[in-house]
Amino acid sequence: MITARAAAKFEPVGRSVASARTFVRDTLQGWGLTDVVDDAVVLTSELVTNAVVHAGTAADVSCIRAETGVRVEVADRYPERELPLENAGRNYGSPDREGGRGLLLCAALASRWGVEYSATHKQVWFQLDFPDRLAGTRSAGPALPSEALPVTDARVRVAVVQIDRNGAVSAWNDDAQDLFGYAPEQILGKPLTDLAAWPHTPGTGTGVAEALRLSRWEGSYGVRGADGRVIPVYASHLRVRDTEGDPSTVCLLVREHERAVLQSPQRGSSSDASSAPERGAPTDAFEVFIGSPAPDDLDGLLQRTVERARDMLDGDSAYLLLATDDETELEVRASTGLPSARQRFARVPVEAGTGRYGSARMPAVHEDLAVVPGAVPLLANTGMRSVVTVPLKVEGRLTGSLGVAAEAPGRYSNEEALRLQFAADRIALAVESARLTELERLRRGSLSFLVEASDLLAGTLDRDQTLALMAQMTVPTLATWCAVYTIADPSSEPELSYVLHEDEDRIDGLKALLAKVDPPEPVPAPGARVWSAPGDAAHAAALRTTLRSLNLGDAARPSSGPGATLATASAVGGETVVLPLVARNRVIGMLTLGKPADEHFRQEILELAEDLSRRAALALDNARLYSERTAISQSLQRSLLPPELPEVPGVEVEVIYRAAGEGNEVGGDFYDLFPIRDDAYGFAIGDVCGTGPEAAAVTGLARHALRLLAREGFGGPAVLERLNAAILDEGARSRFLTLLYGELWPQADGSALLKVVCAGHPLPLRLRPDGRVEAAAEPQPLLGVMDDLELYEQTVTLDPGDVLLCVTDGVTERREGARMLGDDGLADVLTTCTGLTAGAVAARVLRAVERFAPDPPSDDMAILAMRVPQPQPHEA
Numbered sequence: 001m002i003t004a005r006a007a008a009k010f011e012p013v014g015r016s017v018a019s020a021r022t023f024v025r026d027t028l029q030g031w032g033l034t035d036v037v038d039d040a041v042v043l044t045s046e047l048v049t050n051a052v053v054h055a056g057t058a059a060d061v062s063c064i065r066a067e068t069g070v071r072v073e074v075a076d077r078y079p080e081r082e083l084p085l086e087n088a089g090r091n092y093g094s095p096d097r098e099g100g101r102g103l104l105l106c107a108a109l110a111s112r113w114g115v116e117y118s119a120t121h122k123q124v125w126f127q128l129d130f131p132d133r134l135a136g137t138r139s140a141g142p143a144l145p146s147e148a149l150p151v152t153d154a155r156v157r158v159a160v161v162q163i164d165r166n167g168a169v170s171a172w173n174d175d176a177q178d179l180f181g182y183a184p185e186q187i188l189g190k191p192l193t194d195l196a197a198w199p200h201t202p203g204t205g206t207g208v209a210e211a212l213r214l215s216r217w218e219g220s221y222g223v224r225g226a227d228g229r230v231i232p233v234y235a236s237h238l239r240v241r242d243t244e245g246d247p248s249t250v251c252l253l254v255r256e257h258e259r260a261v262l263q264s265p266q267r268g269s270s271s272d273a274s275s276a277p278e279r280g281a282p283t284d285a286f287e288v289f290i291g292s293p294a295p296d297d298l299d300g301l302l303q304r305t306v307e308r309a310r311d312m313l314d315g316d317s318a319y320l321l322l323a324t325d326d327e328t329e330l331e332v333r334a335s336t337g338l339p340s341a342r343q344r345f346a347r348v349p350v351e352a353g354t355g356r357y358g359s360a361r362m363p364a365v366h367e368d369l370a371v372v373p374g375a376v377p378l379l380a381n382t383g384m385r386s387v388v389t390v391p392l393k394v395e396g397r398l399t400g401s402l403g404v405a406a407e408a409p410g411r412y413s414n415e416e417a418l419r420l421q422f423a424a425d426r427i428a429l430a431v432e433s434a435r436l437t438e439l440e441r442l443r444r445g446s447l448s449f450l451v452e453a454s455d456l457l458a459g460t461l462d463r464d465q466t467l468a469l470m471a472q473m474t475v476p477t478l479a480t481w482c483a484v485y486t487i488a489d490p491s492s493e494p495e496l497s498y499v500l501h502e503d504e505d506r507i508d509g510l511k512a513l514l515a516k517v518d519p520p521e522p523v524p525a526p527g528a529r530v531w532s533a534p535g536d537a538a539h540a541a542a543l544r545t546t547l548r549s550l551n552l553g554d555a556a557r558p559s560s561g562p563g564a565t566l567a568t569a570s571a572v573g574g575e576t577v578v579l580p581l582v583a584r585n586r587v588i589g590m591l592t593l594g595k596p597a598d599e600h601f602r603q604e605i606l607e608l609a610e611d612l613s614r615r616a617a618l619a620l621d622n623a624r625l626y627s628e629r630t631a632i633s634q635s636l637q638r639s640l641l642p643p644e645l646p647e648v649p650g651v652e653v654e655v656i657y658r659a660a661g662e663g664n665e666v667g668g669d670f671y672d673l674f675p676i677r678d679d680a681y682g683f684a685i686g687d688v689c690g691t692g693p694e695a696a697a698v699t700g701l702a703r704h705a706l707r708l709l710a711r712e713g714f715g716g717p718a719v720l721e722r723l724n725a726a727i728l729d730e731g732a733r734s735r736f737l738t739l740l741y742g743e744l745w746p747q748a749d750g751s752a753l754l755k756v757v758c759a760g761h762p763l764p765l766r767l768r769p770d771g772r773v774e775a776a777a778e779p780q781p782l783l784g785v786m787d788d789l790e791l792y793e794q795t796v797t798l799d800p801g802d803v804l805l806c807v808t809d810g811v812t813e814r815r816e817g818a819r820m821l822g823d824d825g826l827a828d829v830l831t832t833c834t835g836l837t838a839g840a841v842a843a844r845v846l847r848a849v850e851r852f853a854p855d856p857p858s859d860d861m862a863i864l865a866m867r868v869p870q871p872q873p874h875e876a
Contacts, residue, residue, distance in 0.1 A: 004031060004065040012052040012059075020048040020061050024072060027063045033070055036128040039109045040072055046105050047124050051076035069111060069129035075121050150260035158261065159233075159253040163212055165246060167191045179233075179253070181226030192251075197222035197230045197476070197502070212249045215239045218264060220256055228504040234259035298434040302334035305402070305427055310336055312423065313416050315404040317384060320392075321360075322400045322435060323350065324603060330360055330401055331603065337405075338382055346600050348377055350398065360401045363390045363417045368409035376403070385409040390421040392428040399432045439604070446608045449477070453612055457619035461626040470591065470616045471500035478609050479593035479601075481510055481572065485519050486581075486589040486620070494519035494590060510572060513538055520578045522587040528577040528606045534594065538572045574599035577606065579613040583621035591616065642672045642703065648681055648866075650746040651798075652838035656846050656863040660810070668695030668735075669808040669860035672703050674710075679745060682710045685864045686739035686761065687808040689784075695860075698735050701726065706741065716741055716757040717791040720783060727784040736784035740764060740777070740806055742793075744866075752798040752868050757791050759783050762812050765827060767841075769801035769870070771834045773827045776804060800870040803841055805830055810861035811845065816853035825852075838867040 006027045010016035024044045028037045044061065051059035057077040064071040103124070106113040110126035117123075159176035161169060168191050172184040180195070187195075196208040198221050211217045217237040222230040233253045241247045254261050302320050310318035317337025321330035324347075332346045350360045366375055366387045374380065376387055384405035392400035402424050406412070453473050460466055471482045481501040485494040496519065499511040517533045574595030581589040591613045595601065601609075645653060655671050668688035676682050684706050688695040705726055709719040720741055727737060742756035756764065760782025763775040776796045781789055798804055807826065814821040829848045833841045842865040849861065 002064055002066055005062065007060065007062040010048060010052060010059045010061065012056050016052045016059065017045055017048050020059065021045050023061060024063060028070065031065055031070075033065070033130070035131050036070055039128055040070065043105055043109060043126055044072055044074065047074035050124075069127050071125060071127040073123055073125040075123040077121060150258070152258045152261065153255070156254065156258055156261055159251075161192070161251040161253065163192050163249040163251060165248060167193060167209060167212060170248065176253070179225075179255070180223055180231060186226075195223050197224055211237060212251075213239070218262070220259070223253070230503065232256035234262055236262045236264075298431075298438040299334065301427075301431060301434050303336070305431070306334045306336045309402055309404050309420060309423065313388070313404045313412065313420060315406045315411075317379075317382070317406075318402070318404045319378060320400060320402050321348070322431075323398050327398050332378065333400075338378075346378065360389070361391050361398050363421050364388070365412050365414060365417050367412070370409070376405075378403075379405055383407050386411040388412040388417050388420055390417060390424045392424050392431060394428050394432045399428060399435070442604050446604070446611075449473075449608065450611055450615065454615050457615055460619075461623050463620065463623040463627055466616070466620050466623045467498040470612075470620070471498050473612065474591070474593060474609065475500045476502040478605055478612070480574070480596050480599075481506070481594045483510075483514055483592040483594075484581075484589060485592065487522055487587060490586065494522060497589070513541065513572065520590050520592065522580065522590060524580055524582055524587050526580070526582075527610060528579050528593075528601075531576045531578045531592065534572045534576050534592075535574070572596070575601055577601060577609075579610055581613055581617035581620060583617040588617060588621055588624070642674070645673045646675055646681065648673075648744065648746060649679075650750060650868065651744065651752050652865075652867040652869060654838040654842040654863075654865045656842045656861075658810075658846075658857065658861040660858055660860050668699065669810060669862040670699040670703055671862045671864050672706060673864075674707055676710050676743065681744045682706065682741070683744060683806075683864065683866075684739060684741045685806045685808060685862055686737055686741075687810075687860070687862075688737050689735040695735065698727065698730075698737065701730075702737060702739070710743070716743060716755055716793040720757055720759055720791050721789050724783040724789055725787075728787065736760075736782055738762075738782045738809070750800050750868065750871055752866075754796040754798065754804070755793045756796060757793045759789075759791060762807055762809055762823065764804055764806045765830055766796070766798070767803040767805065767830050767833060769834065771831050773830050798866070798868045800868050803830075803833065803836075803838065803865060803867045805841065805845065806864040806866075807845070808860065808862045810857060810859035811849050811863065813859065814849050814852050814857065816855075819852075821849065821852050837869075838865040841865045841867065 006023075008020070008023045010020050021041050021044060025037055025041050028034075028040055048059045048061065051057055051074060055076050060073075060075040062073040062075075064073070103113075103115075106124070106126045109128075111129040113124070113126035115122065115124050157175040157179050159179050160171070160173040161176055162171035164170045168189050169187050170189075172182070172187050177183055192212065193208050198208045208221065211219075214237065216239065218235065220232065220234050222232050225231050232255070234256050236252045238250050239247060240250055252262055302322075306318040306320050309320075310316070315337070317335065319335040319338060320333055322333050323330055327350060329347045329349055332348075351358065366372065369375055369379060369385055369387065376384075376389075379387060382405075385407055386409050387403055387405040389401055389403035391398055392402060402420065404412070404416075404420060456469050456473070457466065460469065467484050467486075470484055474482045482499070483496060484498040486497045487494050496511070496514055499507055499514060501507045501510050514534060517537050520531050520533070523529070572594050574597050576592065576594040579591045579593070580587050581591055591609070593601070593609060641657075645655065653673060655673070657669070657671060659669070669686070670688070671683075671685045673681065673683045684703070686699075686702055688698040688702070702723060705723050706719060709722055714722070720739065723737075723739075727735070737759075738761040739759045740756065740761040741759070742754050745753040747753055754776075756777045757780065758764065758777040759780050763779060764777055766774050766776040768774075777794050780791055783789075796804070805826075812821055812823055812826055826845070829845055830841070833844055836844065842863045845863055845865075846861075849857065
């Protein structure tokens, strides 16, 4: 019974053979048939070669899975009827000859095989029976001695985390809590991306969000625990869907050193066998060297290249360097048998000296590096003695260099150089193509990164937040750690303003180290320059600490010191670069990026960091200018507010003021309460047309004019008439003004006498102790409109227990859609304030205004409440 089927068609071109092998391999691997993959790939390779190369026709390949085995069919359009049968008494010659070898292999390897003909097609098929094995076994390994088994903790913890279709955690088991420190209630519903420390460069690789959407994914990354530390884990992701069709991802995670618990067995390569030249099928030199399928990413291709080059020449190490765009330097991109963390992205000049041995453009053989120390700087202190290097060239242009080294001297000669050069010529074009593809991905990712960075930087005008954003955008995307220095003015010294490390435990030590190092020079020249001071200081501190720790007589030294110092030295021991922050032709700071011990920056990363530094510098300078102007504006605005309110004998006074608009402390509404003479006080509350600085200017004019005129002895109507004339004198800058002005005299009997003028302002409301609310004045014309005003004042007596409430129209005109609080609504609120103090009355009115609508108020508000307290009964 057939349980699965897959088919593909391949055109009559040489590369179709490799494509057919890949198709059969991936199909059978996907079905879990690892036991028969190698034989199936070998037979498919031979039969497809016969079809597309010898017969010159297209090939149709079908894979059919049954209960007892797998059947592969290869059909072509050349119905050749000659059938080579071994027992027909015919001598077919050597098995290495071209004709009929594929069918001989079928007879040798397949459980059953056959040839079927039609008028237009010939189909060769073979079947491979499944081997006898334990039920459910997909892969197995041999028994191993205990010392060869993978090392794990005493108890292996497998975190099982389920991620819903939106990327949020929907399940979190006990082992996940033990590994990472989060209880389920702390983590459920949060995105996994908030915890994952995903190691990738912008524009390259797969991110965690993409990995969660794949049908299956396996690999390493970090998870930030509850203590802030990043825990390296090995993960296996499987995309599933429930009975309702809703997709989710099940993630199994173990500690990185326990990866053997989850890691799938590596797929064996059968390409060498299937493409061996002795079988007679035409071979691709690139596939012979690299293997099939070739890695589709540059790093994978380069790593496989150095491994195959080392094996081909039986070396102890190998390395591959790629040339920069200007062909002046070579950058280490892959190595094996060498300390890769130290070598990766290190740079060496193309022309290191005179003669062929000093140039990477020619093959070179060094029989003994001990005779010429420093001839190959990359191999210094590695124990390598002999080395052969060859260039990678595309159309005559140097694109890289490939080298193989051995620990013994005299291992290599010109013969090995020719073999390595032949392999380098075969792979150079593929490497350059992959490099250009990676470069294009990186540039697209860099553009996206810079657009996002620009949006984030443009979204804030706060200096401290801008500094934090600069650091967070560079760590860990561009660097392992970052420090930002700022320069307040050209005469100031650089100041260390922000420090960030990808490991939060290293931040304090890094900050302390940088505080002891002289800051870098503020050089305005563009580009990144190497700064060795932090690394030198860290290494010196680590050396001193180690020597002190070895001094057994110094028992007073804490034992925890060396570990922290050595960790800091390791954290900053790699390459450190400084980029100037230049804005408006002035250096306003420096952005410092660093790598851990023995690591280097890629040129593409430095170029990206330079672009980021230009944008960050402008954002930082804009934040500085905004902070300065805001401080000046707020200082001027505060000068328009009255000083502290005076104490009025026998009267409680409370004022609440809210200016509309971000950063505004004063707007078009204003208030004042000031002594005029002994036992007489002036008070005012007004509203200038509009908001913002223009209205605030009229506010200052009105408040100072009121004080001056009242203290000159003018009564209320005269004060307002003269203020009206002053406003009209402003001409085009004048604005009309509503104003409630009054004079207050506390009385000996406990009451208060008020004389008020209400010029176009919302009427003051008087609250009686019995809850009655009534207007305390009559409306009169507003100021700033007419030249001649005839105003009059009205006398109001506040008895004990009475409250006088004065507000601006920001209170009464509070809206929610078509609804408005209005005078009646304010009166209703005031009715509920019986028995409250002046402060409580003002607070209740403000709370009612804020709760009337969900949106924040869009108009200035001023609330002035005055209350004559009732006398307290004397105790008997």
